Amino acid sequence: MSSPPRIVRIGEDALLCTLTASDAAAPGLPLQQQLWQLCARLETEREALSLLEIVPGMGNLLLRWSVPEGAPCPYAALKKHLGTLWQETPQGDIAGHTVEIPVRYGGDVGPDLNDVARHCGLSPDEVIHLHTHAIYRVFCLGFQPGFAYLGGLDTRLHSPRRDTPRLAIPAGAVAIGGSQTGIYPLSTPGGWHIIGSTSVRLFDPAATPAALLQPGDTVRFVKEAQ
């Protein structure tokens, strides 16, 4: 059972709602599932509540509103409403999509696979096996359009970031950094270890929705033949 959310105002037109598990310091999957439930409910009330943005984070939720000129500030009412919604939010999982991401591991497109293997005391094949046999969940998106914060990386693959960040991690790179794994929709500088690459497009501004992965989705990596 979780405690009621902590709600603080941010600037003039936003609030941050933080969920705290009464029995754990860090938010795990059950709490994030409740957050997705809450987001889904808020999505149905987006217009009625004049919500401009509904942004799930890691165990928290940012709401930004936009009310017509002269209308009263909705913060107090929204805060109260969130408290009520939270009471009514079911604890179970949401029905997200399952997305398979084909990955070419190692070689030119996964230059850090051997480094990760060495650090973890595994063979490159064992790294690939562990990476492809976990079930990941999209906790939230951010950092880049379509970049998913994935939960579920096997603890045996946790690896510290590179000492020297790369100037450019290419689009489509599949990487491990700390306790996380991710897929880069666009080229960016960064310090994560690149273990492979996918040809799947994670962000397409012309598509609906523009991001392939949505909060709550399940992701599986599938090894592609070289």
Add this chain to the structure above:
Amino acid sequence: MKGSAARHSTPALVEVLRCGVLTSVQDLGRHGQRHLGISQCGALDTLALQQANLLLGNAPGAAGLEISVGPVHLRFHADAVIVLSGVDFAPTLEDCSGAASRNHVLPGHRVSIPAGSTLSLTRPAIPGARCYLAVAGGIDVPLVLGSRSTDLKAGFGGHEGRALEAGDLLPLGTARLLKANASRGVRGLAPTHVLRALPGPDHEQFTAASHTQFWMQPWRISHQSNRMGMRLNGAPLQLRAALSLLSSGVLPGDVQVPSDGLPIVLASDCQTIGGYPRIASVIRADLWQLAHLPPLTSVYFQLVTHAVARAALERQTRYLARLAQVMQQEFGE
């Protein structure tokens, strides 16, 4: 050749002849997409862009150009009416006959541009400050995810998802007809270098000495500032105790303090999620100043209440509504 038929057959295009870095198509930004990691983008000075648009009979959020580095030379392939707002870039207009005449263009005013003329913006009166060019009809690039703004970081929107380059051709939308071409202008706002702000969600996690520093000392703007954020130099701020925050949604205006203790005021292109403590949030009514605060100048933060923030924003909204109302009478349907 000067007949209306000839005019209609000329495509309404603006050609970029020469262009400083980071000139881009911007409107009032992309909203409702932050949960997908998509930044707001849009003009840093939304007030200047709206002023210029309203003078031209455009919707306040029509797309224009944001210019930060000169020189910028633009050739108009059809008759057009423009307004330049923001900082003065010493604009001149050269007609198609060549070197014959080079006339000064009055910033903040409606200016008619005959087809074939070249508009030249040399350099800003205040280096590092920005200028906005609005054209009657607006820059008619496609709407992408609800906005014509360029997302320079992610490479989409605006003109081909990038900053403008020499050779680019920008299409213009249909302009509303001016009933009488009376000279009209507005005075731009001068930045005060005082950013009014509300305490952020992590304000109380900073030491009392840091509160004094943050609200009392001048902050020098770093050269590392850009459309993502304005980085500040000064005595570093300190937390009462180490703070481990989980990533959460952030917004333009939020003042983040990374581990080096030096604040960053997030701007239009900022990421959607962040994990640094937030000491304050700059009020909406003062965010336009981020377009015009050059490196090495100083800013102060002034602590205000929600009531002050609201009153300041309402004053701006009322001003723009009044300008729209006055302009309504000068344009046909």
